[in-house]
Amino acid sequence: MAGTRPATPQAMFTRIAPRYDAVNSLLTLGGDKRLRRRAVRALDLRPGAEVLDIAAGTAEIGAALAAVYPLRLSYVAVDLNEQMLAVAERKFARLRRKRPSNDWQLALGSAESLDFPSSSFDAAVMCFALDDMDDPAAALAETVRVLRADGRFLLIELAMPDSPLLRNLLKLRLRLIRGVAAIAGMDSVAHMTREVELDRGVEHTLARCENAGLELESTARHLGGLVRAHVFRKRKGL
DSSP states (O other): OOOOOOOOOHHHHHHHGGGHHHHHHHHTTTOHHHHHHHHHHTTOOOTTEEEEEETOTTTHHHHHHHHHOOSOEEEEEEESOHHHHHHHHHHHHHHHHHOTTSEEEEEEOOTTSOOSOTTOEEEEEEESOGGGSSOHHHHHHHHHHHEEEEEEEEEEEEOOOSSHHHHHHHHHHHHHHHHHHHHHTOHHHHHHHHHHHTOOOHHHHHHHHHHHTEEEEEEEEEGGGTEEEEEEEEOTTO
16 A cells, blocks of 8 residues: 555654553554564574664564574664663563573664674564664665675564455554544554554565565565565675
């Protein structure tokens, strides 16, 4: 569906940080934790793999990795918002107990200018974040830069379902959620429902990634197509 998705302002992320996980659960019909776990399996990580979570928010991807991979990993969550990282740090306390052999790190920084050397990571993840970037092309270029040769990139994005019936049902649900959110003064929830409705389509997302130097390996549909998980490889020679 054509449209221009509104980028989410950082001030909104700051306000919503304590409730961000709950909002994602609402928008994904309660399936966000399960779909993250299914999605990270596609990275096929090996012991000692180094993973960068870009625009990590509250580090829910880290929790998914801990649930799926019993092997030793290094995980770095980078985000521009200090309040989101504060929530992530509290989550890390639990993750460190669950996977004490893993290296859990937080970093304050922008996806468009990652403060890591080139070819530093075996895998990178970006979840529900690309359209919130000021410069998505720069963020993807930085992702490619920090990936090692043949490294994988997992991109998880909200989208409108393929089925016309499911699409119409989702539109109705989003309008209902937006109405309740407006009454309750939850502008962040209303904003995120508009983001979903203005999805520009899978082809647009894939083209942006391919232009950045990523080659598509697989796409998985979750929740009737409401969420797409794309796995890419860094193009050889980059």
